[in-house]
Amino acid sequence: MFVYEKKLQYPVKIKNTNPALAKFIISQYGGPDGELGASLRYLSQRYSMPYPELKGLLTDIGTEELGHLEMIGTIVHQLTRSMTPEQIKKAGYEAYFVDHTAGVYPTAASGSPWNAAGIGVKGDVIADLTEDMAAEQKARVTYDNILRLCDDPDVSDVIRFLREREIIHYQRFGEALRLATEKLDQKNVYAINPAFDK
Amino acid sequence: MENMDMQTGCSYKQGVLPGCSPLALSQTPPQQSSEPAYKSGEALSRGTLFPGLDLPFKNIVNQMPAETTELRELMALDFVTSELGLYLDTHSGDTQAFGTFQSFLKLYDEGKKEYVARFGPICLSDLVSAKSYTWLKDPWPWDYSGETEG
Numbered sequence: 001m002f003v004y005e006k007k008l009q010y011p012v013k014i015k016n017t018n019p020a021l022a023k024f025i026i027s028q029y030g031g032p033d034g035e036l037g038a039s040l041r042y043l044s045q046r047y048s049m050p051y052p053e054l055k056g057l058l059t060d061i062g063t064e065e066l067g068h069l070e071m072i073g074t075i076v077h078q079l080t081r082s083m084t085p086e087q088i089k090k091a092g093y094e095a096y097f098v099d100h101t102a103g104v105y106p107t108a109a110s111g112s113p114w115n116a117a118g119i120g121v122k123g124d125v126i127a128d129l130t131e132d133m134a135a136e137q138k139a140r141v142t143y144d145n146i147l148r149l150c151d152d153p154d155v156s157d158v159i160r161f162l163r164e165r166e167i168i169h170y171q172r173f174g175e176a177l178r179l180a181t182e183k184l185d186q187k188n189v190y191a192i193n194p195a196f197d198k
Numbered sequence: 199m200e201n202m203d204m205q206t207g208c209s210y211k212q213g214v215l216p217g218c219s220p221l222a223l224s225q226t227p228p229q230q231s232s233e234p235a236y237k238s239g240e241a242l243s244r245g246t247l248f249p250g251l252d253l254p255f256k257n258i259v260n261q262m263p264a265e266t267t268e269l270r271e272l273m274a275l276d277f278v279t280s281e282l283g284l285y286l287d288t289h290s291g292d293t294q295a296f297g298t299f300q301s302f303l304k305l306y307d308e309g310k311k312e313y314v315a316r317f318g319p320i321c322l323s324d325l326v327s328a329k330s331y332t333w334l335k336d337p338w339p340w341d342y343s344g345e346t347e348g
Contacts, residue, residue, distance in 0.1 A: 003321055003322070003323075004321070004322075005320050005321055006319065006320050006321070006333075006338065006339060007269065007272070007273065007320055007339055008273070008339045008340075008342070009273065009276075009277065009280075010242065010245075010273060010277075011267075011269070011270055011273065011342065012340075012342060013342050013343060015343075053287055053288060053290070056287045057284065057287040057288065060280070060283055060284055060287055061284065064280060064284075070339065070340070073340065074339065074340040074342075077340050078340070078342075126223070130224060133224070133226075143255075144255050147255050147256075147258075157260050160245065160254065160255070160258070160259070160260050161242075161243075161244075161245040161260065162245070163245070163255060164244060164245025164246050164252065164253075164254065165245055165246075167246070167251060167253050168245075168246050168248075168251055168281070168284065169284075170226075171226065171229060171251055172284050172285075172287065172288055173226075174224070174225075174226025175226060175228050175229070175288035175289075176287070176288055177223075177224065177226065178225070178226060178228060179288060181220065181223055186220055189220050189222075189223055190222070
């Protein structure tokens with residue numbers, strides 16, 4: 001089960017209203033490589049995992065991603081909580097505003113609502129861990145791209161923290177893949193799927 | 199080179215791959231050690247406890263804030279425990295890292311008790327000896343501003 005902690009993983013304190021930034025940062029809330037998808041990917045993959053290291057790592061990283069989802073939601077909230085109709089129009093935020101006002105809705109920057117098609121749960125140890133490593137890279141690139149576009153130091157500070165977490169997770173998934181495959185037949189690591197073949 | 203591993207000859211920025219590895223499989227060198235490590239406040243700012251894995255975009259890094267807060271201190275201790283937790287998930291036999299992990303758990307536990315006594319609960323269970331139901335007290339985490347943070 002999950003217990004809520006009434007604090008963020010990392011401080012988010014944004015002084016200036018700026019819907020133009022919220023318009024693309026929302027993608028890490030509900031976009032294809034965002035934090036909602038990350039948490040659901042890992043927390044869903046863990047059920048079929050055969051080894052305790054994999055169950056533990058997917059649980060712990062999946063839980064951390066829920067904390068990142070909360071941080072991104074907080075960024076979007078703080079960028080938009082005091083916006084005026086003039087700021088909305090100037091930022092081109094009308095389309096989001098008319099559907100969600102100043103609420104935080106899981107959608108990609110390109111407009112599609114969050115979709116489970118963006119995550120993979122294959123039920124195979126090597127395939128799922130390889131997916132997770134790719135997912136961390138895609139999230140890292142999304143944060144790189146946000147840093148290229150972001151002109152508010154209060155926001156960039158938080159984005160740099162989240163981006164570094166993707167690198168740590170990539171390393172851990174790589175180590176987990178090694179630990180898992182060391183348990184397999186070294187002459188043919190694809191002989192069976194240990195998540196299914198007992 | 200600093201922090202060179204005597205056995206492998208690799209720096210803390212590097213890992214060791216085995217001499218023979220199966221084909222058709224991606225290989226990530228395992229992190230050799232939980233040392234060197236940043237201090238907790240710097241680890242939080244950097245987004246990692248480990249200098250060896252600290253790989254910033256365009257080499258721009260977060261600066262530590264000039265003034266810290268009780269909440270930030272608590273976040274830093276919590277961050278080190280979860281960072282070491284992920285390390286231990288793939289290095290469960292590292293007794294030195296486990297010892298450090300436990301000492302940070304203790305620091306976090308003590309820090310949390312002090313924080314809760316001054317600012318209110320972090321978890322519902324922190325209300326065990328509270329005088330009233332202070333769970334609802336503002337600010338909630340997304341409401342932070344310069345003035346409201348612990």
